[in-house]
Amino acid sequence: MFKRVKWIIVIMLILAPAGLQAAFEYKSILKADIDGTVLDVAADPAAELVFLLTPEAVLIYSTEDKAVLDRIPLDGRFDRIAYQPEDRLVLTAAKPARINIVQFSRIYAIDLTGRAVKGPKDAGVTLVVFDDYQCPYCARLERFTHQLLDIYPDDLNYAIKHFPLSSHPLANQGAAAALAAGNQGKFWEFHGLLLENHDQLSEEKITEIATGLNLDMEKFNRDRASEQIQKIITEDVANGRQVGVTGTPSVFLNGKRIQNRQIGNLPALISQELEKKAKP
Template sequence: MHPVSRRPARLLALGLALLGCGSGEGRDTSALRAVLRQDAALGLDRMTGQEVDTLVRLLTRIATPCDSIRTLADELTDPASSCPRARGAARFTARRLMEGYGADEVESQVVRRYRETEPVAIDLEGSEPLGPEDAPVTIVVFSDFECPHCRRASEILLRLQRENPARIRIFYKHFPLDSHPMAMSAARACVAAQDQGKYWEFHEQLYENQDEIGPGLYVRIATGLGMDLDRFEAERISQESATRVQRDKLEGQRIGVEATPTIFVNGRRFQDSIEALDEWIEEE
């Protein structure tokens, strides 16, 4: 399992409660098509006629993220709609069709993202926040400093936070994988940097120099950041740093984290390509 993979993963069962009433067959879809054409973000101009027809059919079948009675088509064509996430679900559906997924798989993915992802409570004690306490969007990332996908995720997340400083708050949790021999030591070094108020600077430079991870890099970064090197080295190799990293990993395992990066947006597991993260944030 990998949270940034685009590989299809069919759900075993959707359940009647997850679908709107009726199949949409024979329904007049002219109003829906008109609404879709007005949304440039849907990209109808990049879709084939068959893809548009499939999109319309799915939107008349799939229930909204807000209840199990009304369909996405109902919400999109209702000027008084009270389901703000319906439009995002429609865009997600269109994007998946353009990526080549079949109708059944797209339906499964929409349901998994918008209907089955319940928020989970994550223990953030000891984690260093980036962003204001009252930010409407909180992102928690379980990450590994040797993971190349984690490096890409970090670049995107930090960019998004800088572009939306009042809107986004980020927490990172250490989740070093056994397959990465230096991941644990890198996480412990980051803990030592945190104790000197340099967590995010150290974090960013570790990813920027991912191919050089090791004690030499840790000292070089710490020196450049003006840290107390004796204190840094003592804390880096201390039992306390190992305990704090392990505490993060156990918290991830408690909520089902198995791979990196695993991202939660306001407590809901992010299940899309990392490039689509900004769309998730817009929906919050």
């Protein structure tokens, strides 16, 4: 086996172009002093988070903010830490041998200023959906959301943020039309009809929906072409990217990202949030 490896290395050296040299350039992109002893490190590059294992806690460090955002206290001592997708940390110890898997949720600040919100303003739970009007999954989620609002009429409110995908050529027009309808008090009606017709969306269909809702068509057309409405869509997309949105629908419950596989479990998740609010 070792002879074989030796010959492979020799062949690679023989075949390598003469005079080929590799140079590396490097620079430090972050330096920080951490209080305490760091036993191990894990990272979530997509979220720009570094997890520092110390004897007492896991420190959640943001490379973007250059600060410790929070700490997860530990029950017992662990030696190693690893990050897994869907926001899980695996902590292990050799002696005594044990493992602890921690599910964590980052709570994002999602700006809803000036956005349409359905439900009581003082509701204990806010459901935010980043939507695309040509997305079939968004249409399916909309029907489910209506059921949730019926189940929690006093405790849940619902807000839409627009995230038109580049692969859907009419999604941006749909978002502008819904916002223009909102200027005449018909956002939610227009929003619902757009999603019902997600698979046949066209300029003609948008006009048909507007006419059917008895909108002032001159104002509607002027508003949906305005810079003000396009600015709202641009802000929604930027906010979505800030909180890690890459596709639709993307769902947040009280600022916490809900994975697609968890959407069917939203009633239980809403109840959990309400229980937290009820605790003194």
